Amino acid sequence: MKIITGIALLLCLCVSFELSAQYETDELPKAMNEGTLIGIGTSQIKDTYLSPFNYTGWGARILNERIKVIGAGNGRFSRQQIINVDLSSTKNPAENVNDFSAFVDYSLSYHYRLHITPNLKILSGLSAHLMGGFIYNTRNGNNPMSAKVDIDLGLSVIMLWRLKINKLPLTFRYQGELPFSGAFFSPEYGASYYEMFNVGNLSDIISFNSFHNKFAIKNYITVDIPVRGIMLRMGYLNSLYYTDINDIKTRVISNTFMIGWVKEFISLGGKRSKYKNRINSSYY
Numbered sequence: 001m002k003i004i005t006g007i008a009l010l011l012c013l014c015v016s017f018e019l020s021a022q023y024e025t026d027e028l029p030k031a032m033n034e035g036t037l038i039g040i041g042t043s044q045i046k047d048t049y050l051s052p053f054n055y056t057g058w059g060a061r062i063l064n065e066r067i068k069v070i071g072a073g074n075g076r077f078s079r080q081q082i083i084n085v086d087l088s089s090t091k092n093p094a095e096n097v098n099d100f101s102a103f104v105d106y107s108l109s110y111h112y113r114l115h116i117t118p119n120l121k122i123l124s125g126l127s128a129h130l131m132g133g134f135i136y137n138t139r140n141g142n143n144p145m146s147a148k149v150d151i152d153l154g155l156s157v158i159m160l161w162r163l164k165i166n167k168l169p170l171t172f173r174y175q176g177e178l179p180f181s182g183a184f185f186s187p188e189y190g191a192s193y194y195e196m197f198n199v200g201n202l203s204d205i206i207s208f209n210s211f212h213n214k215f216a217i218k219n220y221i222t223v224d225i226p227v228r229g230i231m232l233r234m235g236y237l238n239s240l241y242y243t244d245i246n247d248i249k250t251r252v253i254s255n256t257f258m259i260g261w262v263k264e265f266i267s268l269g270g271k272r273s274k275y276k277n278r279i280n281s282s283y284y
Contacts, residue, residue, distance in 0.1 A: 029266050030069035033283035035233050037063045037260030043088035044253040045099050049146045050137040055099040057090030061256045069282040078282055080109040103133030109156045123158040143192050152182025171284055175220040182209050189247035207245050216241045231262040
């Protein structure tokens with residue numbers, strides 16, 4: 001009887017341990033996946049407020065991205081935040097005039113996560129985007145700069161695909177963003193910034209935008225590669241931005257090849273969590 005009782009107690013302890021381990025794993029908070037990348041590539045700019053010509057040259061980009069599963073929908077939703085800085089130097093066809101541009105944009109997206117297979121996820125949802133920047137032309141005297149301020153709502157989709165090549169685990173990602181409605185700043189053609197902000201001629205400088213006067217899309221492809229304990233992220237970002245408003249046409253096109261690193265962490269109240277060595281990823 002004592003032997004049977006001992007065996008029963010041992011079995012109960014084993015079952016209790018298994019249930020406890022399973023519960024602890026399920027209760028692990030999802031880690032934040034953060035990637036920081038820098039890149040360089042080509043840039044094309046045309047802004048008829050400054051010049052009728054197409055300017056081409058190089059561009060540089062810094063991008064920081066964070067993805068985390070949130071509590072809504074029993075872990076079916078995730079939040080993505082992207083801060084992007086884009087700089088470029090371009091020349092006109094005669095190569096005797098420069099356009100310099102600088103843009104900073106922030107996007108906040110919420111995605112519904114659909115697990116197609118254990119190695120394939122599709123995330124789809126809405127994004128809010130805020131962008132500000134300028135294009136500066138070195139030849140113009142009275143109106144040398146064209147300012148850009150833009151806020152919109154858009155559609156966002158992400159596909160995450162994991163596979164192994166020669167036992168090396170890789171994670172591929174495609175992301176597309178397409179704004180469909182918003183508002184942006186644009187002066188009347190020929191109106192100077194002095195007239196707008198010193199004289200007070202502010203009529204029609206804010207316009208509603210949709211597909212009739214703006215088309216913008218971003219295509220983002222990345223691959224994550226583990227290298228000696230560091231997660232390396234390599235990518236390509238294609239960005240198209242077209243507007244046609246107040247007799248001013250703007251076109252900004254960039255193709256950027258990027259490289260950086262990824263880290264995953266759990267932060268609670270600004271402090272690192274005790275689960276530091278047991279990551280439940282929001283990305284992989």
